[in-house]
Amino acid sequence: MDHAPSHSSQSEPMSTALLTDQYELTMLQGALESGTADRPAVFEVFARQLPPGRRYGVVAGIGRLLDALESFVFDDPALAFLTSRGIVDDATAGWLAKYRFGGDVWGYAEGDCYFPGSPVLVVKGTFAEAAILETLVLSVLNHDSAIASAAARMVSAAGGRPIIEMGSRRTHEMAAVAAARAAYIAGFTTTSNLEAGRLYGVPTAGTAAHSFTLLHDNERHAFQSQLATLGAGTTLLVDTYDVERAVRVAVELAGPALGAVRIDSGDLTVMARRVRALLDSLGAEETRIVVTGDLDEYSIAALAAAPVDGYGVGTSLVTGSGAPTAGLVYKLVARGDSADPGAPMRSVAKRSAEKQGRGGRKSVVRHIDAHGVAQAEIVTTGESSPGPHDRTPLVPLVREGAVIGREPLATARARHVQALGELPPTALQLSRGDPAIPTEFVDTHLSP
Structure with a gap:
């Protein structure tokens, strides 16, 4: 999508003259x-x-x-x-x-x-x-x-697997918009930041956090609600309580058409292998596994041999990964x-x-x-x-x-x-x- 000037929706663009020393x-x-x-x-x-x-x-x-x-x-x-x-x-x-x-x-x-x-x-x-x-x-x-320099290293380490930028909560609110734009230039596929989508046309994505699961009386109810809202192609977060039980409930409710599951904690390599084996055994061979949780280019590279289909990166990206x-x-x-x-x-x-x-x-x-x-x-x-x-x-x-x-x-x-x-x-x-x-x-x- 074409880049739109950052002031395109404003009749009187804010002066940038005092953004100086x-x-x-x-x-x-x-x-x-x-x-x-x-x-x-x-x-x-x-x-x-x-x-x-x-x-x-x-x-x-x-x-x-x-x-x-x-x-x-x-x-x-x-x-x-x-x-x-x-x-x-x-x-x-x-x-x-x-x-x-x-x-x-x-x-x-x-x-x-x-x-x-x-x-x-x-x-x-x-x-x-x-x-x-x-x-x-x-x-x-x-x-x-x-x-962009940090993002490029992460994209290379991912080896063609998609990465979502999700660092808005870890930096200044306007820096988050600029970071999403820069990461997209360097190969990230989507951002969680809606303002970056509005201003620059960066594709956006996002589903639910742990709080959504905790809001409901049980995990099954939370998954049912998300599936009813977003459809079977959504990504369900499965590590709020017990990962294996959550995966079983997710596939039971969504069927083999479940889009993806997200793992946000633990030993991601070990968990990804266990979840992949479980999904396959339940007939959900096409369900993808997305991992998040303080990832950087080094941890992404370490996951190269794991059955991971995508990554979400926040803090390391918006801080330039060091x-x-x-x-x-x-x-x-x-x-x-x-x-x-x-x-x-x-x-x-x-x-x-x-x-x-x-x-x-x-x-x-x-x-x-x-x-x-x-x-x-x-x-x-x-x-x-x-x-x-x-x-x-x-x-x-x-x-x-x-x-x-x-x-x-x-x-x-x-x-x-x-x-x-x-x-x-x-x-x-x-x-x-x-x-x-x-x-x-x-x-x-x-x-x-």
């Missing part, structure tokens, strides 16, 4: 004072390294960021807040009142993979208009890419010597010992061999020269302030399958190791 605006005020605010500038988003144990990252959040960028306007309430607190002076408030991003943005398309140093996003504009986007860009991309941020940074890499659009561009970079940057606007080529396997991420400050099988991950997203890079969520989902499929087989290993492909930096000349 104060220092973005104090820098702006200082630049306006010094006369440097209008200097041309290029910012890049990249990760210095991947989280420990990760061999690739997955880009997610681009669509959400484009929506947020269109709503990044300083309306009257925002300006009143800023001036009443003395955060900006009147001159800066006047500048902000007219602010609309008018620059260009390129980025890795959603679902694609990235590696240390990959220029995931490139923002070109004046210093003032580009610098104040830093916090918004990073908050969206760091969260969504962390979730890496809740992608570690992306937003850095100035080039700027003009003056506000003149024709002024020469100067390469700039941070030189501190442990956080050295690489100056100059980058281009990138993913080198792919004749067999379709990625060999390296080649990042250069000059014009790139793709080989016959190579591809360039950066795509245009915004041109002169106008969003041009929106796409259906299904496109991002399909892209992820393709991007993961071109990585070497070692990329899918859950053990610690180096990035799936190396990043090679080639310094040539600055391309403004």
